[in-house]
Amino acid sequence: xxxxxxxxxxxxxxxxxxxxxxxxxxxxxxxxxxxxxxxxxxxxxxxxxxxxxxxxxxxxxxxxxxxxxxxxxxxxxxxxxxxxxxxxxxxxxxxxxxxxxxxxxxxxxxxxxxxxxxxxxxxxxxxxxxxxxxxxxxxxxxxxxxxxxxxxxxxxxxxxxxxxxxxxxxxxxxxxxxxxxxxxxxxxxxxxxxxxxxxxxxxxxxxxxxxxxxxxxxxxxxxxxxxxxxxxxxx
Amino acid sequence: xxxxxxxxxxxxxxxxxxxxxxxxxxxxxxxxxxxxxxxxxxxxxxxxxxxxxxxxxxxxxxxxxxxxxxxxxxxxxxxxxxxxxxxxxxxxxxxxxxxxxxxxxxxxxxxxxxxxxxxxxxxxxxxxxxxxxxxxxxxxxxxxxxxxxxxxxxxxxxxxxxxxxxxxxxxxxxxxxxxxxxxxxxxxxxxxxxxxxxxxxxxxxxxxxxxxxxxxxxxxxxxxxxxxxxxxxxxxxxxxxxxxxxxxxxxxxxxxxxx
Ligand SMILES: Nc1ncnc2c1ncn2[C@@H]1O[C@H](COP(=O)(O)OP(=O)(O)OP(=O)(O)O)[C@@H](O)[C@H]1O
Ligand SMILES: [Mg+2]
Numbered sequence: 001x002x003x004x005x006x007x008x009x010x011x012x013x014x015x016x017x018x019x020x021x022x023x024x025x026x027x028x029x030x031x032x033x034x035x036x037x038x039x040x041x042x043x044x045x046x047x048x049x050x051x052x053x054x055x056x057x058x059x060x061x062x063x064x065x066x067x068x069x070x071x072x073x074x075x076x077x078x079x080x081x082x083x084x085x086x087x088x089x090x091x092x093x094x095x096x097x098x099x100x101x102x103x104x105x106x107x108x109x110x111x112x113x114x115x116x117x118x119x120x121x122x123x124x125x126x127x128x129x130x131x132x133x134x135x136x137x138x139x140x141x142x143x144x145x146x147x148x149x150x151x152x153x154x155x156x157x158x159x160x161x162x163x164x165x166x167x168x169x170x171x172x173x174x175x176x177x178x179x180x181x182x183x184x185x186x187x188x189x190x191x192x193x194x195x196x197x198x199x200x201x202x203x204x205x206x207x208x209x210x211x212x213x214x215x216x217x218x219x220x221x222x223x224x225x226x227x228x229x230x231x232x233x234x235x
Numbered sequence: 236x237x238x239x240x241x242x243x244x245x246x247x248x249x250x251x252x253x254x255x256x257x258x259x260x261x262x263x264x265x266x267x268x269x270x271x272x273x274x275x276x277x278x279x280x281x282x283x284x285x286x287x288x289x290x291x292x293x294x295x296x297x298x299x300x301x302x303x304x305x306x307x308x309x310x311x312x313x314x315x316x317x318x319x320x321x322x323x324x325x326x327x328x329x330x331x332x333x334x335x336x337x338x339x340x341x342x343x344x345x346x347x348x349x350x351x352x353x354x355x356x357x358x359x360x361x362x363x364x365x366x367x368x369x370x371x372x373x374x375x376x377x378x379x380x381x382x383x384x385x386x387x388x389x390x391x392x393x394x395x396x397x398x399x400x401x402x403x404x405x406x407x408x409x410x411x412x413x414x415x416x417x418x419x420x421x422x423x424x425x426x427x428x429x430x431x432x433x434x435x436x437x438x439x440x441x442x443x444x445x446x447x448x449x450x451x452x453x454x455x456x457x458x459x460x461x462x463x464x465x466x467x468x469x470x471x472x473x474x475x476x477x478x479x480x481x482x483x484x485x486x487x488x489x490x491x492x493x494x
Contacts, residue, residue: 132340135312
């Protein structure tokens, strides 16, 4: 096992020199988690908005379900996706297990409920304000949903970023369905887990640094978006 | 007695208005029949019956909390009455009917977009994309200089003017205006009044809530006085303003608000 100071120095030089393995792992992480975030928004925003503006029997049950699904443990999601994609599973013929696509699917399932539940809240609040005006104009459901999503865009961006933050930081799901295969499905979190257990602290620390910068960067982005929105009275 | 004659004239004129209202299938003619609205155990509107002509400017007056805004929302079909019927030209208001009307709310509901985008939005809702018309409208209400500004950063009076421009964009047959000049400066009030007059001349039925007897005198053909959820009086404007029937209306007009 390396000395900690030495490992930290090595980690910094890996980051500074743009080490090929490191870059590959970071790039795959971003690709997987950004794709999952995009898909989760594509599904979650319209569904969240529809539930926000519609009253139907069993609506409260749906809301409770949304909120409960927000807390899905990543390993459980990984396990469920694994069971479907494994060779014996119903979707085994697709041959997706241990591919980045499988990882995107798992992370999408993990964060779609977050996007749905949070955007439902955001859009319901906005709708309370707009509802009379919309009814007066006689807008179709779709016109209402698209107008609400557009007008809530700043809040919804922060919702998307919250989803991305959760996706990029989770280990359990991508480990199970991706398998942490070198040059294929190795992402930051799984690499950190592996390298740490192997005792290669330098790469683990370097990845940890990058992950932290991304997480903090996302947070800073959320804050500055919020401030821009407030300045324009669009929040 | 000249005074007596004026009053009689007014009554005759008012009867004409009434007549128009009842005989026609004019979609701009509103009729409320025994309309009540109860929320929880509070009755906000009680047995309101009212028949308005399809043309002219009707103004609704009454103290704060009387139920004026509620009455307008009931008329526009935004709230369903607990009891009674609301009809336009003898028919209940459906979506197609509501599309021919425009309402300006007491508290303007502005989208979180620029001033131009707010007008474009309602035009687009009617399938229209017309930048020239939109600019004309903004010019009309004196907001062209603010066109690119976020709408919600406009001053209170400017927001009301934008809401009015948006309503005009719909070229409505009926305009329902809930205190559209409440926070305007005197010059803007006159400007808005002339815009409303113009729309009226062009054939739009105007229903307008105000607290200002002076404004009612300038604009109204007939006045509805609402008090504690009831329609207390409905009559020609000059008659109501000079000789209201009820003590409540007299107190209201003399600034001894009765709540
Ligand atoms: N959703 C609601 N539930 C219960 N009461 C309500 C509701 N909305 C309004 N009210 C009450 O109904 C009454 C009439 O309200 P409305 O807004 O019609 O008054 P208004 O005549 O327009 O007064 P103002 O001149 O202040 O605008 C008020 O006392 C108000 O508190
Ligand atoms: Mg009111």
